[in-house]
Amino acid sequence: MTDSTQATQDESLYAQLGGEPAVNAAVDIFYRKVIADPRINTFFFGVDMAKQAAKQKAFLTMAFGGPHNYTGMDMRRGHARLVEMGLTDRHFDAVLEHLGNTLRELGVAEPLVKQVNDIAESTRTDVLGR
Amino acid sequence: MTRVRYQDQTIELVPDQTVLDALLAQGIEVPFSCRNGTCQTCLMRATEGNPPEESQKDLSPALKLRNHFMACVCRPTEDLTVTLPAEGEATLTAVVSHLEPLNADILCVDLLVDAPFDYRAGQFLTLLKADSLGRSYSLASVPGLNTHLELHIRRLPEGRISGWVHDELRVGQEVTIRGPGGNCFYLPGQPEQPLLLIGTGSGLAPLYGILRDALRQGHTGLIRLYHGSRSAEGLYLKNELRELAGLHPNLEYIPCLSGEAVPEGHAPGRADDFALTENTDLKGWRVFLCGHPDMVQQAQIRAYLAGASLQEIHADAFHVERHPFDKSEPGPDEGTQS
Numbered sequence: 270m271t272d273s274t275q276a277t278q279d280e281s282l283y284a285q286l287g288g289e290p291a292v293n294a295a296v297d298i299f300y301r302k303v304i305a306d307p308r309i310n311t312f313f314f315g316v317d318m319a320k321q322a323a324k325q326k327a328f329l330t331m332a333f334g335g336p337h338n339y340t341g342m343d344m345r346r347g348h349a350r351l352v353e354m355g356l357t358d359r360h361f362d363a364v365l366e367h368l369g370n371t372l373r374e375l376g377v378a379e380p381l382v383k384q385v386n387d388i389a390e391s392t393r394t395d396v397l398g399r
Numbered sequence: 400m401t402r403v404r405y406q407d408q409t410i411e412l413v414p415d416q417t418v419l420d421a422l423l424a425q426g427i428e429v430p431f432s433c434r435n436g437t438c439q440t441c442l443m444r445a446t447e448g449n450p451p452e453e454s455q456k457d458l459s460p461a462l463k464l465r466n467h468f469m470a471c472v473c474r475p476t477e478d479l480t481v482t483l484p485a486e487g488e489a490t491l492t493a494v495v496s497h498l499e500p501l502n503a504d505i506l507c508v509d510l511l512v513d514a515p516f517d518y519r520a521g522q523f524l525t526l527l528k529a530d531s532l533g534r535s536y537s538l539a540s541v542p543g544l545n546t547h548l549e550l551h552i553r554r555l556p557e558g559r560i561s562g563w564v565h566d567e568l569r570v571g572q573e574v575t576i577r578g579p580g581g582n583c584f585y586l587p588g589q590p591e592q593p594l595l596l597i598g599t600g601s602g603l604a605p606l607y608g609i610l611r612d613a614l615r616q617g618h619t620g621l622i623r624l625y626h627g628s629r630s631a632e633g634l635y636l637k638n639e640l641r642e643l644a645g646l647h648p649n650l651e652y653i654p655c656l657s658g659e660a661v662p663e664g665h666a667p668g669r670a671d672d673f674a675l676t677e678n679t680d681l682k683g684w685r686v687f688l689c690g691h692p693d694m695v696q697q698a699q700i701r702a703y704l705a706g707a708s709l710q711e712i713h714a715d716a717f718h719v720e721r722h723p724f725d726k727s728e729p730g731p732d733e734g735t736q737s
Contacts, residue, residue: 301703319710320440323437324440327438330437337437339433
């Protein structure tokens with residue numbers, strides 16, 4: 270094994286995905302997908318859409334393994350209103366689907382897509398308030 | 400050592416402490432979520448002092464200009480006086496200088512203030528009838544073009560403020576105003592960028608201000624204004640807008656009627672439908688949406704899906720019967736009308 274492959278393997282998921290510029294590119298694609306999806310878009314509407322997109326960026330940064338300070342409690346608190354509105358596994362699955370497709374559209378390799386998916390998946394019980 | 404003032408408290412920051420942590424440490428409850436300078440939940444505004452650049456990352460130019468910042472990543476380098484976005488507006492006295500009906504439901508109210516009132520066309524002010532009773536109205540006047548403040552106030556059924564304005568307000572009367580607020584306004588820079596303006600009813604007020612402000616500041620790009628109403632009687636300022644379009648070849652005025660009767664010179668259908676069917680590629684456009692909340696919400700989504708960037712979509716939803724001091728209502732970005 271050469272030094273460079275060693276370095277690549279040691280690199281964080283966030284760095285491998287391309288860091289913040291990659292998150293920005295992903296948010297743009299991801300949020301358009303979410304907003305265009307009638308199964309889930311009502312959960313993502315708000316008069317201030319720029320603020321909504323900023324929340325998606327915070328979520329994707331975390332799912333990309335990037336720097337974040339979210340706790341499970343924050344996730345619960347932040348989604349409690351949506352759970353009251355009827356947020357369920359079905360909606361969570363749809364979001365994961367868009368996340369995966371966003372990454373594939375950006376040409377991200379499957380093993381990395383899976384890692385991102387796993388991180389997002391780990392928030393499921395908190396997001397759904399269980 | 401830097402200090403942060405919030406309401407009547409002055410807090411000394413320890414080195415490297417953020418404004419959010421300092422406020423929370425004092426037991427002051429302000430909203431926050433990601434603590435990472437991303438989600439913008441902890442948005443605040445500095446009314447004195449300048450927040451550091453990194454605390455304004457990714458905020459829209461309008462928010463930056465008005466000294467908004469994210470408290471969770473704000474490590475001030477100078478003393479700051481901070482407020483939540485909706486607070487911290489000045490209260491002052493104004494005199495009604497002119498009243499004129501614009502159509503059967505909408506009254507043009509001109510106000511004069513003796514103290515400086517620093518605003519941008521398209522922002523809103525709150526008109527107070529009593530200390531706890533007020534409604535927000537968008538500014539149709541343009542600083543540098545008008546010496547007065549101009550509001551277009553629609554009479555609403557049982558509207559406590561709009562009824563008072565229509566029935567009791569007289570020229571010469573003193574009123575109390577608070578403001579300005581809101582981030583729906585024109586910013587110079589990129590004068591060649593095309594602008595799409597869509598408004599319904601008295602949603603024309605901010606747009607009338609914004610488009611004249613853009614022209615005054617030398618905007619050269621296309622400006623398309625779609626003003627919608629159910630019937631021709633609901634439209635107003637038609638002559639003024641046609642005249643303005645005659646003077647400025649880059650301004651197009653398209654009155655839209657959603658009712659059955661559509662006389663010549665009007666487009667058929669709802670203003671947002673018509674505008675977003677005509678303009679399908681909004682990449683690189685700046686979009687302003689003002690009026691009925693449902694229209695604003697739907698048009699915002701369509702404009703975004705048509706390629707407009709969220710930073711370039713300025714929305715001002717007129718929530719009817721909404722109390723501006725009710726903290727349960729959404730943020731600082733909407734005008735309210737009643």
